Amino acid sequence: MAKPTISTDWLAGCAGCEMSLLDIDERIVKVAELVEIRSTPITDLKEPDLNGVDVGILTGAVNNTTNQEVAHRMRSRCKTLVALGDCAVFGGVVAMRNFFKLDDALRRAYVEAESNDGESKVPSSPELARPVEVRALGEEVKVDVNVPGCPPDADVIFYVLSELAQGRKPVLKGDTLQWQ
């Protein structure tokens, strides 16, 4: 039987969830035996395969128009979608920005910051994504598995990957359900 394929990508977050994934250490060899790793931020394929992958994993919150595109593309190209980490599960620290007006946040960073020179304005080139109100992944697309934690512990991530690799839907409870 062909190995299940996995793609991952990051939305607005801090890459801490990816670091926690790497903290499975030597067990990465085991994961590479069980699944075929396709597009991820640390491999050079840029997107999930057009004909789909078995598992899609997204970290980070939906924070701009590019995040929205990436989230929808992953959803449409994977069978099981995992929201990994607090940012993806409920918006996390990123969602703290929703307490402020987006324009005020942009102005603070690009116009008012003490170190800015006099000519500053908010970047708006069409090359750039537009920020949007921060949402959890599940508010943007349908999520099949939520894995909370900031970041989730490496052991929890390894458990989730092992279950998915064997075609099971991971159930977090007891030791594997952690909020830290």
Added chain:
Amino acid sequence: MGTKKITIEPVTRIEGHAKVTIHLKEDGDVERAYLHINEFRGFEKFCEGRMYFELPSIMPRICGICPVSHHLASAKTCDQLVGAEPPRPASLLRELMHMGQIVQSHGMHFFELAGPDLLLGFDANPATRNVVGLIQANPALALKAVALRKFGQEIIKTLGGRKVHPSFAVPGGVNKALRPAERDGILAGLKDAMLTTRLGIDLIKDWTTRNRQDVERFAVFPSGYFGLTTPQGSLELYQGECRLVDRQGNLLEQFPASRYLDYIAEHVEDWSYLKFPYYKKMGFPQGAYRVGPLGRLNVADQIDTPEAHAEFKIFKGLNGGRPVEHTLYYHYARLIETLFALERIEILLNDPDILSTDIVNTKKTMQREAVGVIEAPRGTLFHHYRINENGQVEKVNLIVSTGHNNWAMNMAVDSVARTYISGQRVHEGLLNRVEAAVRAYDPCLSCSTHALGQMPILIDIVDSSGTTVETLRRD
């Protein structure tokens, strides 16, 4: 044929979201290439109104690769806000944690992110040009690399309870002392970590010798250099004075971090969410400089630990005594620093104060404003807070490591695109070289886009009317 634009998106094997656009002239030669950092999160704004002591927990969420740098820069700023200098053992323990992070971050970058280009080749199949491909090609080496990163992460966990987003530093000190068994546990892993770092140094020296031509034409350009040093001018990663040298290596400025606004300003370009810091007196872009491993070794006069200093002397000779301008030597500089961090870990663990329980100063004389600084793996990191009479944050200003290298990364992308690409001749391996130019700086785009941000790479080909005629992605 009209002019074209090539887009690489996302740039992979870097941290965060970026894209590169390469604009081509009618004849297919490169007109200009840009690195766009494509995300903004807004930490400066949403920290307003929080209590100052929450910031050492919130700020690390800027970046999960160097959370310790943000945690410590934030705590150092808070030390000053409460007016409590940490006792010596607390400073030693904080530095120990920071060295653990340097080892894990630098080690991961060399072997797991840049390694596939260097060890498998820029033109290797993109489907396997990654850490899994490395595990298949050389499992023994890959496992050593995993163990090196783990060694650094375990130090962080030993002190702060977890590997990512630890909780350890508090205003005025740290919240946990080191136990003898924990110290011995770290010491036991030191030898293997040294051997793996040495192996990396042999690999990069061998690679740069065999690829001399590439090294000499791959994004080599002059700039200023910036980093912390000890008062005697030695390499310093935890605390020191800011030093800025010009392209010839002449000292331009030496100043305490608290005065950063007198020397550094930031420029904004419409096409990137990442700002461009520069030396104020020279203006932008003349005053642009580089930070991180290459910048730090270029500003330092010596290294105070023997093994790293021996390599440092070789490094200093690479460009005839002038600052080293070669982007690809970032990798060598990064490993010399890893060696230094490991030597520091040994010195710190053997310090008689390291097991002391005098770890926090609880005295308080509140101040309203403070600046904290640290050398994060990718460069100098400034945190600047102002609080009100209730201890609530009024203003936050941040200059993050990768930001200082924004101009340089753009120069590197432009330079590599000009050297290797013409419209008649674009293939995946060449585009990968453009990405490798970004990768050498080990950018941390999460850090960079704390304001709002993300960074992948994509190549669009646009005609002279601005219409995209082709988009190259590697899938």
